[in-house]
Amino acid sequence: MIKEKIDQYREKIQKNQFLFEELVKRDFKARYSRTTIGMFWSILNPLLQLLIMRLVFTHFFGNNTPHYTTYLFSGMLVFNYFSESTSEGMTSLVSNAAIFTKINVPKYLFLFSKNAQSLINFLLILVVYFIFCLFDHVTFTWKFLLLIYPIILLVVFNIGTGLVLSAIYVFFRDMRYFWSIFTMLLTYVSAIFYQIDSFPDRIQKIFYINPIYLYIRYFRKIVISGEIPQLSYHLLMLAEAVLVFSLGAFMYRKYNMKFLYYV
Amino acid sequence: MSVLEAHNVSIRYLKGNFQNIGLKDYIMRKITGTYHVESFWADRDINFALEKGDMLGIIGTNGAGKSTLLKAVSGVMEPSIGYISHTGTISSLLELGGGFDDNLTIRENTFLRGALLGYTRQFLTEKYDEIIAENFRIICSASFPQG
Numbered sequence: 230m231i232k233e234k235i236d237q238y239r240e241k242i243q244k245n246q247f248l249f250e251e252l253v254k255r256d257f258k259a260r261y262s263r264t265t266i267g268m269f270w271s272i273l274n275p276l277l278q279l280l281i282m283r284l285v286f287t288h289f290f291g292n293n294t295p296h297y298t299t300y301l302f303s304g305m306l307v308f309n310y311f312s313e314s315t316s317e318g319m320t321s322l323v324s325n326a327a328i329f330t331k332i333n334v335p336k337y338l339f340l341f342s343k344n345a346q347s348l349i350n351f352l353l354i355l356v357v358y359f360i361f362c363l364f365d366h367v368t369f370t371w372k373f374l375l376l377i378y379p380i381i382l383l384v385v386f387n388i389g390t391g392l393v394l395s396a397i398y399v400f401f402r403d404m405r406y407f408w409s410i411f412t413m414l415l416t417y418v419s420a421i422f423y424q425i426d427s428f429p430d431r432i433q434k435i436f437y438i439n440p441i442y443l444y445i446r447y448f449r450k451i452v453i454s455g456e457i458p459q460l461s462y463h464l465l466m467l468a469e470a471v472l473v474f475s476l477g478a479f480m481y482r483k484y485n486m487k488f489l490y491y492v
Numbered sequence: 493m494s495v496l497e498a499h500n501v502s503i504r505y506l507k508g509n510f511q512n513i514g515l516k517d518y519i520m521r522k523i524t525g526t527y528h529v530e531s532f533w534a535d536r537d538i539n540f541a542l543e544k545g546d547m548l549g550i551i552g553t554n555g556a557g558k559s560t561l562l563k564a565v566s567g568v569m570e571p572s573i574g575y576i577s578h579t580g581t582i583s584s585l586l587e588l589g590g591g592f593d594d595n596l597t598i599r600e601n602t603f604l605r606g607a608l609l610g611y612t613r614q615f616l617t618e619k620y621d622e623i624i625a626e627n628f629r630i631i632c633s634a635s636f637p638q639g
Binding site for chain 1: 506513514515518555560567568569582593595596600602603607609610611612613621626
C-alpha cells in the first residue's frame with residue numbers, strides 16, 4: 230500500500246520534473262535578464278543590510294551579545310529567505326494565469342519554481358554567512374551539519390506559506406499589501422537584532438509561537454553556542470512546518486478548479 | 493473502454509464582478525449588495541465516445557460552449573455534472589501563442605511549450621530540428637533574442 234503510494238509520487242515527480250526545470254529556467258531569466266549585476270545584487274543587498282544594522286545596533290545591543298555580527302546575520306539570513314520566498318511566491322499563481330487557464334498543469338509547480346529560485350539565493354547567502362562566521366571567530370563544530378534540519382524545514386515552511394498566500398492572492402489581490410505590512414511587523418518580533426533575555430519568562434514563551442524565531446534561534450544555538458536544542462524544540466519546528474504545508478496543500482486541492490474563474 | 497468518453501457532461505460557468513478585486517472591495521461590495529456571481533450552464537448533457545483513430549469536430553456559434561467543453565476534456569475545468577474519462581495523455585493545443593515569453597530564446601520557448609504539453613526532454617531534443625524546420629516561417633516573422 231505504502232509502496233504503491235511512493236511509486237505514484239515518484240511517477241508524478243518524474244512526469245513533472247522536466248516542466249519544473251523549464252519553469253525554473255524561465256523564471257530565472259525573467260528575473261535577471263534585464264539587470265546588469267543581477268545575481269550579485271541578491272547577495273550584496275543583505276550584506277549591506279547587515280552592515281548598517283551592525284553599525285547602528287551595536288551601540289544598543291551589541292555590547293551584551295557575543296558574536297553580534299553572527300547573531301544578526303543568523304536572524305537576517307533566515308528572515309530574508311522567508312520574506313523573499315513568500316513575497317515572490319505569492320504572485321506566482323496569478324502571473325501564470327495564461328498557462329493554467331488553457332493547459333492542464335499542476336498549479337503548484339509555479340510556486341515550486343519560484344521557491345527554487347529563492348532557495349538558490351538563500352544557499353549563496355549561506356555560504357557568505359559561513360565566511361562571516363569565520364571572521365567572527367566562531368568555532369566550527371560537527372554540529373553545524375545539523376543545520377540541514379532547520380534548512381529543510383524552512384524550505385517546507387516557505388513552500389507551505391507560499392501555497393497559502395498564492396491561493397489567497399487569486400481571490401484577494403490586496404493580500405500583497407497586507408503581507409508586506411505583516412512581514413515588516415514580523416521583523417520586530419523575531420528578535421533579529423535583540424535578545425529576548427531581558428523579557429519576563431511569560432513573554433519569552435510567546436516568541437516560540439513565531440516559527441521564524443524558532444528557526445533563527447536554532448541557527449544561533451548551533452553556530453554561536455555550539456548547543457543542540459532539545460528534542461521537543463525539534464518537534465515544535467517540525468509541527469509548525471508540516472501544519473502550514475498541509476494547510477497550503479489543502480487549499481490548492483480545494484480551490485484547484487476555482488482559480489481560473491478569478492484570473 | 494473507449495479512448496475518450498463523455499458521460500452526461502454539464503458544465504457550469506461563473507461570471508461576475510469577483511475577479512481581480514481585493515479583500516477591501518469584496519467586503520464593500522458585499523455590504524452594499526453590489527457583489528454578484530452569475531452562473532450559467534455552458535454545456536448541457538454532452539455525450540460522446542471516441543475510439544482510437546476517431547476525429548470529432550465540434551461546431552457552434554460564439555459562446556456555445558466549445559472551449560469550455562475542451563477545457564473540461566483536458567482537465568483545466570471539471571464537469572459540474574457527469575464525468576469525462578480517457579486513457580493515455582491529453583495534449584491541449586488551445587491558443588497556440590499562449591505561454592511564449594519574450595525573455596527566452598526560441599529554443600527555450602520551444603522546450604517550455606513542449607514541457608507544458610507533456611513531452612519529455614528526450615523527445616524534444618530529438619525532434620527539435622524538425623519542429624523548427626516546420627515552423628520556420630512563423631519564427632522568422634516574430635522577433636526573439638539570439639539563441
